[in-house]
Amino acid sequence: MIETEARKEAASRTARLNAVFAALADPTRRAIIERLSRSEARVTEVAEPFPMSLNAVSKHIRVLEASGVVERHRKGRDHILSINTRSLDEVDGWIERTRGFWEQRLDAMESLLRELKKDRKLGARDRKHGSR
């Protein structure tokens, strides 16, 4: 059924988003993303500036890969890391959709308030003039 497919798609999108948010929650991982946003780089180049073992940095890189934010490909013997911009666009998408949703809802709320105000005024006038 189409409904089921849509739900599956929504569920996998949710899982992807959660993974991206989790990946971005750590300062080391954000620094890695910042580095890779300038250009793709070898794992050792990425690890160099960090005051931690290559192994520790590799763990962070694996989290980023699992989230889909970072991709890895091979060039000869080197492992090259690069950013998958689509995964970040998806995060922006959620934020934009949510903001748009509430802006529209608040517009509707304000027009209802104006409507209620008008009704009240009419009601007051009617009472004043003793008519209904």
Place this chain on the structure above:
Amino acid sequence: MDRGDTTGAVVQVRRRVRAGAEQIFDLWTKPDLMVRWMSPFPGAVDCKASCDLRPGGAFSLVMSSKEASREVSGTYVQIDRPHKLVFTWVGPLTNHVNTLVTVELNPRGDETDLVLTHERLPTSAILEGHTKGWGNILDHLADTVSKDL
């Protein structure tokens, strides 16, 4: 994944509204008023709302047209009329995951400053009662990532 579930994004919308805080609070919490503005589908034939306005109480908003039916639901976390309303929010917009919405109303003379904060966060965090302290991922994104992409 370590502590992976304590992260979230934050969306904040602010607005100066030409009405008193009490009246605005009622729009958010009385079903007969909720149905008149909360539905995102103007064509929705039918919009039903129900709420049990107490901490832990549930609310739901069901919108149906000929083609489809959509539901938004949640649980009230904090009710402080007319200053603050905090509730969880699950629906199509959130891809059916639990999120947290906080509506704050600050009177400014005849008007009211409304601040709406929608946080994307997992159920476990809500159960622990943590509603503060999540990093604003949007800021980090803007500062460290997206400008270079």
